Amino acid sequence: MFSRGDRYLDVDLDQRTNQPATTEINGRITLAAQTGKWLVNLAARNLTGEVILEQVLDQPLAPGNFAAIRSDQGRVLSANLALTF
Numbered sequence: 001m002f003s004r005g006d007r008y009l010d011v012d013l014d015q016r017t018n019q020p021a022t023t024e025i026n027g028r029i030t031l032a033a034q035t036g037k038w039l040v041n042l043a044a045r046n047l048t049g050e051v052i053l054e055q056v057l058d059q060p061l062a063p064g065n066f067a068a069i070r071s072d073q074g075r076v077l078s079a080n081l082a083l084t085f
Contacts, residue, residue, distance in 0.1 A: 001022070001023065001024070001025050002024040002025075002026070002033075002047050002049050003021065003022070003023045003024075004021060004022050004052075006021050007019055007021045009053055009054070009055050009056040009068075010055070010056050010057065010058065012058070014058070016054070016066070017056040017066065019052075019053050022050045022052050023048060023050065023065060024045070024046050024048065024050050024052065024072065025046070025047045026043075026045045026046070026047070026048050027033055027043070027044050027047065028042065028043040029041075029042050029043075029044075029064060032050050032084050036084060037083065038081070038082065038084070039081070039082040040079070041078075041079065041080040042078075042079050043077070043078045043079075044075070044076070044077050044078075045073070045075070045076040046072055046073070046074060046075050047051075047075065047078060049052075049074070049075050050072060051070065051072060052070065052071050052072040053069065053071070053083070053085050054069045054070070054071040055067045055068070055069045056069075064079065072080065078083075
């Protein structure tokens with residue numbers, strides 16, 4: 001789990017660039033044979049589907065518009081299978 005409190009994403013403390021608190025929940029489960037012949041990993045990132053921004057910039061030529069940079073990749077699910085012969 002990864003949490004951040006609310007924060008401003010621009011240097012001018014504009015209320016429109018304030019991001020409320022976010023919580024990203026990740027998980028992983030591994031299943032394996034005791035003999036070590038196979039292994040299955042199931043993983044998930046950002047189960048809550050949070051949109052996490054890193055920075056918001058004012059657009060000087062278009063007042064009232066902003067450009068944002070996201071740090072999350074959305075919800076990501078993955079599975080891995082390993083076999084030993």
